Amino acid sequence: MSDLMLTLLQYSPAFFISLAGILGLLVGSFLNVVIYRLPKMMEREWQAQCAELNEKPLAENAPFNLLVPRSACPQCRHPISALENIPLLSYVFLRGRCAGCGTPISLRYPIVEAVSGGLSAFAAWHFGFGLAGIAALFFIWALVALTFIDFDTQLLPDSITLPLLWLGLLLNLNGAFTSLANAVIGAAAGYLVLWSVYWAFKLLTGKEGMGFGDFKLLAAIGAWLGWALLPLVILLSSLVGAVVGIALIVLAKRGRNIPIPFGPYLAGGGLIALFWGQSLTQSYLQLLAP
Numbered sequence: 001m002s003d004l005m006l007t008l009l010q011y012s013p014a015f016f017i018s019l020a021g022i023l024g025l026l027v028g029s030f031l032n033v034v035i036y037r038l039p040k041m042m043e044r045e046w047q048a049q050c051a052e053l054n055e056k057p058l059a060e061n062a063p064f065n066l067l068v069p070r071s072a073c074p075q076c077r078h079p080i081s082a083l084e085n086i087p088l089l090s091y092v093f094l095r096g097r098c099a100g101c102g103t104p105i106s107l108r109y110p111i112v113e114a115v116s117g118g119l120s121a122f123a124a125w126h127f128g129f130g131l132a133g134i135a136a137l138f139f140i141w142a143l144v145a146l147t148f149i150d151f152d153t154q155l156l157p158d159s160i161t162l163p164l165l166w167l168g169l170l171l172n173l174n175g176a177f178t179s180l181a182n183a184v185i186g187a188a189a190g191y192l193v194l195w196s197v198y199w200a201f202k203l204l205t206g207k208e209g210m211g212f213g214d215f216k217l218l219a220a221i222g223a224w225l226g227w228a229l230l231p232l233v234i235l236l237s238s239l240v241g242a243v244v245g246i247a248l249i250v251l252a253k254r255g256r257n258i259p260i261p262f263g264p265y266l267a268g269g270g271l272i273a274l275f276w277g278q279s280l281t282q283s284y285l286q287l288l289a290p
Contacts, residue, residue: 009129017124020137024120025087028113031145035112037066038145038160039153076101087113108148116144119271126275131176136274138167139224143267146217150263156213161220168223177274178226186222190230191215214262221270229277237262237269 008015041064051058062069071080078100084090091110098105119140127133142164150156165187172183194215201209222230245260272280 013125013128016129016133017121020124020133021117021121024137024141025113025117027120027141028116028144029085029087029109031116031141031148032109032112033066033071034145035148035152037064038157039149039155041065042155042157073098073100073103075103087117112144112148116141119144122275131171131174135167135171135176139164139274140271142220143270147264147267150213150261154211154259154261156211156217156263158213158216161213161216165216165220165223168220168225172223172226177224178228182226182228183223186225186227186230187219188222189227190218190220190222193230193234194218210262214266217263217266217270221266221273225270225273225277229273229281232277232281233266233269233273235269236272237265240268241265 009019044061044064048058071085072078073080076098078098084094084099088110091105094105096105096107097103120137123136123140124133127136142160146156146160149160168177169180169183169187172178172180177183178186194210198208198210198212198215201207218230218233221233225233241260241262244265
């Protein structure tokens with residue numbers, strides 16, 4: 001990093017905010033690939049494991065990962081060029097349609113890019129240039145990817161949640177967001193709280209109320225923000241999840257037996273706690289004070 005770049009980042013908040021926003025848009029474009037491909041990669045891995053356990057020959061599949069094959073229209077297989085992959089702008093210029101066959105492009109793609117870019121710029125403004133500001137970007141990008149993957153597939157991949165957990169602990173070695181002791185307790189408490197709820201619900205009803213990915217996600221949030229903010233995260237995610245769940249049942253006439261992913265609400269609670277957790281907790285404690 002040049003001296004000029006470092007000076008601009010340190011002494012020009014507007015430069016850091018703009019850079020973080022642009023980087024967030026670019027990462028958001030890549031997150032669209034992660035959201036679509038990672039569950040399919042996991043499915044392929046499970047199929048390979050099942051075939052191996054059953055001593056069956058593995059199916060011959062073309063390489064498929066986050067880099068290969070090149071992104072293309074799912075309808076006509078038109079390859080997505082660099083100019084057609086500019087975050088937000090390409091969607092506007094293409095008028096939301098494939099350049100090859102005119103098939104409408106899902107609004108999901110620009111939404112992910114806009115959310116990633118907007119939250120990245122806000123984090124840069126909120127924390128400023130430094131370890132916390134840069135780390136917050138990775139926290140946001142991971143939560144955005146997990147949110148949309150869980151919405152689509154009800155999966156929270158270990159390949160995201162577990163590195164996120166360990167990264168939170170490493171960052172808090174120097175107290176980026178909380179002390180290391182609070183982070184370790186937060187990771188353990190985050191996992192054990194939902195693990196206990198899972199088993200209590202299963203013993204009472206014989207059904208599984210949530211997946212193990214939710215335990216790991218809350219553990220990761222605890223590792224980043226510390227144990228003291230976990231009650232706020234759980235409260236916020238439970239309230240929003242309950243409201244959305246009731247709305248889906250009443251308005252969309254969704255069956256009560258159809259599972260609703262909890263990961264997006266945990267991610268939302270984690271983001272709120274990242275930015276305003278301390279102030280919200282202090283305000284609540286002041287209300288309780290005599």
